[in-house]
Amino acid sequence: MIEIKELTQFYGKKIVLDHVNLTIETNEICALVGRNGAGKSTLINSLLGIIPVKKGIVKINGLKFSKRNSGDIAFLPEKFMLYPPLSGLENMTFFALASLKTVDMVRIRELLESVSLWEDRHLAIKNYSKGMLQRLGLAITLYQDSGILILDEPTSGIDPMGRKEILQILKSLEGKTILLSSHHLDEIRQLCTHVAYLEDCTIQKFTVDEFLETQRLGDNAL
Numbered sequence: 001m002i003e004i005k006e007l008t009q010f011y012g013k014k015i016v017l018d019h020v021n022l023t024i025e026t027n028e029i030c031a032l033v034g035r036n037g038a039g040k041s042t043l044i045n046s047l048l049g050i051i052p053v054k055k056g057i058v059k060i061n062g063l064k065f066s067k068r069n070s071g072d073i074a075f076l077p078e079k080f081m082l083y084p085p086l087s088g089l090e091n092m093t094f095f096a097l098a099s100l101k102t103v104d105m106v107r108i109r110e111l112l113e114s115v116s117l118w119e120d121r122h123l124a125i126k127n128y129s130k131g132m133l134q135r136l137g138l139a140i141t142l143y144q145d146s147g148i149l150i151l152d153e154p155t156s157g158i159d160p161m162g163r164k165e166i167l168q169i170l171k172s173l174e175g176k177t178i179l180l181s182s183h184h185l186d187e188i189r190q191l192c193t194h195v196a197y198l199e200d201c202t203i204q205k206f207t208v209d210e211f212l213e214t215q216r217l218g219d220n221a222l
């Protein structure tokens, strides 16, 4: 569960988040939506502890940052660094070791199969397509088995088929709390249960149906 209470964040005199409140429960998939510069990265970085919380409270599974374990949140950045000459399997093994200090080959196989990369596991990732790279990034992120997943535009730059594959993987996950930033209404409609709409330094949480209704009425634009 993610709980944000009265979070205020600013850079110098510029307030980006102003007394923001947002709760995301287990089994909710919440899209974080807002125009460029609305403050999505600031919110995500506040959750991850990359930006210290200046005012307000941010809790993950009831714990503030200082009490959390590093594996409590798994984060898939929009652009992540992998090692191009190494294979998908080698990259995954490397990150498994780096994040959890153990390499569970059964789990690695399960995850590579779930993202349809087991057949191509020995191929150097410099030869992977953008969709394959994104699926590998997702498998690496899921290896931690965290209950909380934060995904920064997980389908950005991927063709419709690749996007469909990523959405299917995310849809199949159970018992997670997921926050993902997205600019795609169709993706939100297919995948998400809720939308956190960031505008004018504040957040409104909608069910997806409510949000789509505001779109139809032209109140909000992505």
Ligand SMILES: Nc1ncnc2c1ncn2[C@@H]1O[C@H](COP(=O)(O)OP(=O)(O)OP(=O)(O)O)[C@@H](O)[C@H]1O
Binding pocket: 011, 016, 034, 035, 036, 037, 038, 039, 040, 041, 042, 043
């Ligand atoms: N380190 C910083 N110092 C000063 N201003 C910043 C800093 N980081 C972000 N900002 C400003 O804060 C505002 C929110 O930025 P943020 O990156 O959180 O928005 P965003 O919604 O993630 O944008 P985008 O969709 O373009 O990635 C912007 O006006 C940005 O210029």
